[in-house]
Amino acid sequence: xxxxxxxxxxxxxxxxxxxxxxxxxxxxxxxxxxxxxxxxxxxxxxxxxxxxxxxxxxxxxxxxxxxxxxxxxxxxxxxxxxxxxxxxxxxxxxxxxxxxxxxxxxxxxxxxxxxxxxxxxxxxxxxxxxxxxxxxxxxxxxxxxxxxxxxxxxxxxxxxxxxxxxxxxxxxxxxxxxxxxxxxxxxxxxxxxxxxxxxxxxxxxxxxxxxxxxxxxxxxxxxxxxxxxxxxxxxxxxxxxxxxxxxxxxxxxxxxxxxxxxxxxxxxxxxxxxxxxxxxxxxxxxxxxxxxxxxxxxxxxxxxxxxxxxxxxxxxxxxxxxxxxxxxxxxxxxxxxxxxxxxxxxxxxxxxxxxxxxxxxxxxxxxxxxxxxxxxxxxxxxxxxxxxxxxxxxxxxxxxxxxxxxxxxxxxxxxxxxxxxxxxxxxxxxxxxxxxxxxxxxxxxxxxxxxxxxxxxxxxxxxxxxxxxxxxxxxxxxxxx
Amino acid sequence: xxxxxxxxxxxxxxxxxxxxxxxxxxxxxxxxxxxxxxxxxxxxxxxxxxxxxxxxxxxxxxxxxxxxxxxxxxxxxxxxxxxxxxxxxxxxxxxxxxxxxxxxxxxxxxxxxxxxxxxxxxxxxxxxxxxxxxxxxxxxxxxxxxxxxxxxxxxxxxxxxxxxxxxxxxxxxxxxxxxxxxxxxxxxxxxxxxxxxxxxxxxxxxxxxxxxxxxxxxxxxxxxxxxxxxxxxxxxxxxxxxxxxxxxxxxxxxxxxxxxxxxxxxxxxxxxxxxxxxxxxxxxxxxxxxxxxxxxxxxxxxxxxxxxxxxxxxxxxxxxxxxxxxxxxxxxxxxxxxxxxxxxxxxxxxxxxxxxxxxxxxxxxxxxxxxxxxxxxxxxxxxxxxxxxxxxxxxxxxxxxxxxxxxxxxxxxxxxxxxxxxxxx
Numbered sequence: 001x002x003x004x005x006x007x008x009x010x011x012x013x014x015x016x017x018x019x020x021x022x023x024x025x026x027x028x029x030x031x032x033x034x035x036x037x038x039x040x041x042x043x044x045x046x047x048x049x050x051x052x053x054x055x056x057x058x059x060x061x062x063x064x065x066x067x068x069x070x071x072x073x074x075x076x077x078x079x080x081x082x083x084x085x086x087x088x089x090x091x092x093x094x095x096x097x098x099x100x101x102x103x104x105x106x107x108x109x110x111x112x113x114x115x116x117x118x119x120x121x122x123x124x125x126x127x128x129x130x131x132x133x134x135x136x137x138x139x140x141x142x143x144x145x146x147x148x149x150x151x152x153x154x155x156x157x158x159x160x161x162x163x164x165x166x167x168x169x170x171x172x173x174x175x176x177x178x179x180x181x182x183x184x185x186x187x188x189x190x191x192x193x194x195x196x197x198x199x200x201x202x203x204x205x206x207x208x209x210x211x212x213x214x215x216x217x218x219x220x221x222x223x224x225x226x227x228x229x230x231x232x233x234x235x236x237x238x239x240x241x242x243x244x245x246x247x248x249x250x251x252x253x254x255x256x257x258x259x260x261x262x263x264x265x266x267x268x269x270x271x272x273x274x275x276x277x278x279x280x281x282x283x284x285x286x287x288x289x290x291x292x293x294x295x296x297x298x299x300x301x302x303x304x305x306x307x308x309x310x311x312x313x314x315x316x317x318x319x320x321x322x323x324x325x326x327x328x329x330x331x332x333x334x335x336x337x338x339x340x341x342x343x344x345x346x347x348x349x350x351x352x353x354x355x356x357x358x359x360x361x362x363x364x365x366x367x368x369x370x371x372x373x374x375x376x377x378x379x380x381x382x383x384x385x386x387x388x389x390x391x392x393x394x395x396x397x398x399x400x401x402x403x404x405x406x407x408x409x410x411x412x413x414x415x416x417x418x419x420x421x422x423x424x425x426x427x428x429x430x431x432x433x434x435x436x437x438x439x440x441x442x443x444x445x446x447x448x449x450x451x452x453x454x455x456x457x458x459x460x461x462x463x464x465x466x467x468x469x470x471x472x473x474x475x476x477x478x479x480x481x
Numbered sequence: 482x483x484x485x486x487x488x489x490x491x492x493x494x495x496x497x498x499x500x501x502x503x504x505x506x507x508x509x510x511x512x513x514x515x516x517x518x519x520x521x522x523x524x525x526x527x528x529x530x531x532x533x534x535x536x537x538x539x540x541x542x543x544x545x546x547x548x549x550x551x552x553x554x555x556x557x558x559x560x561x562x563x564x565x566x567x568x569x570x571x572x573x574x575x576x577x578x579x580x581x582x583x584x585x586x587x588x589x590x591x592x593x594x595x596x597x598x599x600x601x602x603x604x605x606x607x608x609x610x611x612x613x614x615x616x617x618x619x620x621x622x623x624x625x626x627x628x629x630x631x632x633x634x635x636x637x638x639x640x641x642x643x644x645x646x647x648x649x650x651x652x653x654x655x656x657x658x659x660x661x662x663x664x665x666x667x668x669x670x671x672x673x674x675x676x677x678x679x680x681x682x683x684x685x686x687x688x689x690x691x692x693x694x695x696x697x698x699x700x701x702x703x704x705x706x707x708x709x710x711x712x713x714x715x716x717x718x719x720x721x722x723x724x725x726x727x728x729x730x731x732x733x734x735x736x737x738x739x740x741x742x743x744x745x746x747x748x749x750x751x752x753x754x755x756x757x758x759x760x761x762x763x764x765x766x767x768x769x770x771x772x773x774x775x776x777x778x779x780x781x782x783x784x785x786x787x788x789x790x791x792x793x794x795x796x797x798x799x800x801x802x803x804x805x806x807x808x809x810x811x812x813x814x815x816x817x818x819x820x821x822x823x824x825x826x827x828x829x830x831x832x833x834x835x836x837x838x839x840x841x842x843x844x845x846x847x848x849x850x851x852x853x854x855x856x857x858x859x860x861x862x863x864x865x866x867x868x869x870x871x872x873x874x875x876x877x878x879x880x881x882x883x884x885x886x887x888x889x890x891x892x893x894x895x896x897x898x899x900x901x902x903x904x905x906x
Contacts, residue, residue: 041523045547049524049533054508066523094509113522133513157509340508344567348503399483
């Protein structure tokens with residue numbers, strides 16, 4: 001039996017697949033010659049698996065390079081450049097904006113084998129290659145009494161290179177900041193295949209590369225700042241009749257001087273989704289649920305901060321539950337951690353928004369988005385890092401039942417709500433392809449022109465991760481995501 | 482994940498597969514849980530990558546032969562199932578896919594013969610015991626044999642113990658508090674007969690009568706997971722006839738893989754006439770450690786005699802206990818109930834040891850890398866004893882711990898309990 005026959009069903013109209021046991025294009029052949037077969041993937045079965053991130057499928061790459069050193073990255077970039085083929089960098093592809101999904105046939109540079117990690121406790125610093133898994137930095141630093149605070153939800157999977165490419169955040173970022181805040185120096189490869197080392201002195205070029213989603217250069221290594229972990233953490237959960245009261249409580253608590261480590265919010269639809277899934281005894285009737293951690297090295301201060309938050313919640317009409325033990329605290333946080341699986345049970349797919357709005361506008365924004373969701377008939381839940389005003393409205397859908405156009409349309413309306421209230425499109429997941437169509441409405445023309453100048457200066461041929469972040473220029477054919 | 486799998490052409494197993502593919506959102510949370518991803522660092526050898534490959538093959542857009550090498554490298558350890566936030570039933574997917582694809586595979590005659598031999602020998606204790614004895618005498622020749630024959634020899638223990646006949650009924654000691662059926666297992670009867678002997682002693686001591694129902698056979702997991710679906714169905718039906726769930730308080734297994742296999746029967750028979758019967762049987766199945774921990778929690782377990790000195794026991798989570806059956810706490814609780822015993826957690830404890838049913842025979846190189854890594858991790862806890870609840874893991878770990886130069890005893894959890902009851906720990 002030939003492979004061709006085995007794969008096809010009688011009567012299927014699927015096109016005949018092509019199977020290549022040897023590189024089936026000149027570029028793959030050239031890269032295999034230079035790097036060896038172990039570092040270059042060129043079969044269809046291999047390339048098919050480098051089309052996606054955690055939200056989107058893109059074009060099948062022409063070939064995939066798995067570099068083991070910066071020199072391998074240079075080889076890949078130069079060969080791709082010579083062949084006039086785009087280059088897409090990729091970590092663990094757990095991103096939520098389409099950033100690592102190639103928009104057109106490209107060379108994908110997947111950093112998962114660049115995993116060298118050194119800890120320098122005396123200067124509280126880690127040196128990590130791009131493919132180091134985020135959590136590994138803390139795991140390796142902990143024996144020296146240090147941690148790496150950025151905590152995106154995907155930190156067991158995602159890589160340092162990917163985190164820096166998207167400038168990933170996480171629940172801790174209200175107090176501790178985002179990935180970019182921990183970078184002391186970067187090694188990166190430019191569009192010509194030249195290697196550079198950047199610190200944060202003079203022009204903060206490192207800051208420009210962080211969050212550029214692989215459109216300005218490929219980050220290959222980073223020096224990261226480490227900190228001692230806080231000795232004490234205290235948790236409380238508060239429920240409110242509506243989101244307005246919740247937002248008010250948060251604003252009051254912050255105004256009184258509390259700097260909680262985490263301030264997480266879930267709306268009623270989200271609470272009910274988690275409750276349906278796990279039956280934790282969450283208050284289903286609550287319009288909004290707030291989860292708060294205060295932390296630090298002085299227990300009195302940590303307790304005092306929690307008391308400030310508690311008082312603010314009570315003043316805003318909330319009901320407060322303090323965790324009295326670590327186990328109870330873990331049980332309360334289980335609700336927040338279970339949001340993703342709970343949503344997966346409602347619909348198989350979701351469009352994950354990542355807007356940031358001023359806290360003063362939060363109640364109104366959440367209300368407007370709720371109304372849009374109800375009017376659309378699509379299941380919609382809202383949660384997020386309320387301390388930063390970072391909201392994640394999630395549209396849940398099943399492509400068999402709901403039209404992708406309707407989903408996209410609702411996402412666009414949500415983005416417009418954020419913009420109208422003085423907000424931005426992305427807090428921590430990046431623009432990628434998902435929010436790219438909304439960029440013209442979110443960024444004024446002069447700023448957008450400055451972005452384009454920067455892109456042209458660093459990547460004149462437009463070879464680095466094309467089709468991401470910046471919308472097409474007027475006159476260009478419009479590429480819909 | 483969007484898919485256009487032609488379910489109507491595949492039937493009930495197609496539904497199982499399409500449902501699993503649907504549920505995957507390719508978030509990548511499975512990556513750190515996957516042993517082959519840890520070793521190879523590429524998407525095709527990760528769970529979400531394999532889901533994409535299976536989807537493409539089922540849709541007809543990728544030749545099976547191109548996907549097969551990556552799918553064959555999956556250990557079926559189900560570490561990804563535990564890690565998956567969306568609840569993708571990956572185990573059901575890969576099992577169903579292997580059953581669907583095996584008749585469509587092109588295999589060399591040697592490969593076919595090897596697979597057929599494994600599936601004939603493994604489930605037949607007497608044949609296995611004989612083969613093991615022959616193998617033992619062949620061991621000195623190992624260096625000059627082809628790799629395909631070397632792998633099974635490497636795994637054989639230095640001594641193949643004599644088979645021990647098993648009584649059909651073991652009476653409870655003292656007043657009878659319960660009655661259970663026991664799946665005697667296959668390869669372990671030949672390789673480690675004391676697992677069953679210790680199990681019967683520990684149960685009897687706790688007032689439990691144990692019946693080994695006549696006519697039972699191999700649970701079918703080995704056949705099922707290597708894609709021999711017809712053979713697996715035959716064994717499943719044989720056991721459905723042998724075990725009558727209503728007659729027993731529980732149906733027990735002391736091999737993680739076999740227990741998981743029995744619990745899988747409803748999925749195997751999905752859409753077939755015996756599905757309800759399979760559900761009734763699966764509902765009664767428990768691992769020996771779950772059952773004993775139930776007694777412990779109810780305050781009904783006979784107390785253990787203290788160990789003669791403080792002992793550190795490194796407990797290894799068998800994938801088919803921890804990931805497939807979700808049994809993690811029970812064996813630890815039991816071991817800790819022995820005065821003087823401390824349970825050590827093994828670094829990278831969730832990563833498969835590389836045994837994985839017939840995997841160490843079919844993918845010896847990857848299995849070896851994982852075995853070396855597991856032995857290093859276990860020995861880093863400086864244990865006095867190593868315990869696990871699965872014959873496959875036991876063989877693999879013993880072999881790699883010995884090769885690392887350690888003489889630490891490797892025991893089944895229930896053997897440790899048995900020794901404690903006898904005051905020999």
